[in-house]
Amino acid sequence: FFLPPFLATSILKKSKRLKKNNVEFDRVTVFYFPRCQGFTSVPSRGGCTLGMVSKHSSSRQFTLAEFSKEQENVRRGKLEEKLKEEKLEALKWKLTMNGTKESEEANQLTIEDISDDDIDVSNMDLEDGFFLQPYPAKKRRALLKAVGVKKIDKEEKRELHNIRLSREDCGCDCREVCDPETCSCSLAGIKCQ
Numbered sequence: 001f002f003l004p005p006f007l008a009t010s011i012l013k014k015s016k017r018l019k020k021n022n023v024e025f026d027r028v029t030v031f032y033f034p035r036c037q038g039f040t041s042v043p044s045r046g047g048c049t050l051g052m053v054s055k056h057s058s059s060r061q062f063t064l065a066e067f068s069k070e071q072e073n074v075r076r077g078k079l080e081e082k083l084k085e086e087k088l089e090a091l092k093w094k095l096t097m098n099g100t101k102e103s104e105e106a107n108q109l110t111i112e113d114i115s116d117d118d119i120d121v122s123n124m125d126l127e128d129g130f131f132l133q134p135y136p137a138k139k140r141r142a143l144l145k146a147v148g149v150k151k152i153d154k155e156e157k158r159e160l161h162n163i164r165l166s167r168e169d170c171g172c173d174c175r176e177v178c179d180p181e182t183c184s185c186s187l188a189g190i191k192c193q
Contacts, residue, residue, distance in 0.1 A: 031059045032057055033053055034052065034057050039051060049156065092109055
């Protein structure tokens, strides 16, 4: 009869336990919100803002691999749209002889006139240089109309214009010495700029 050797642990020296502080994810839930007029941001150029309604319209669960593929498809779609817009502008530019001549044909062209076959993103790196681009005012308006916004609040446009103007005027006119009784910063309750 054989007994395995007895392994005693020292009571003088406690061994350090390895802690696992890793967080692991296995699923991604994406919530989809319909667009609406925003009223919460100030675009750098005119027009209305984009927002989303307070309650999501749908949600979808992905594995991490599926989500990564979905993101790639979204990026590819946005890149294709951007390339189509650039091709459309180049074609219009060509038809108007570099913008010097009116062209009825150029005025009637739309993004749908650019063939998918003319755009190839298969060799492009979708990660490289991909960042959010602000939408021009005309596109923001078209996006809202496309989702059924019947009336765009025109008052927002005026309010945003006033906010942009107020941001141009920053600080006070004090030179070298600040007089708290006449300093616009001091009178507004902020430290002199």
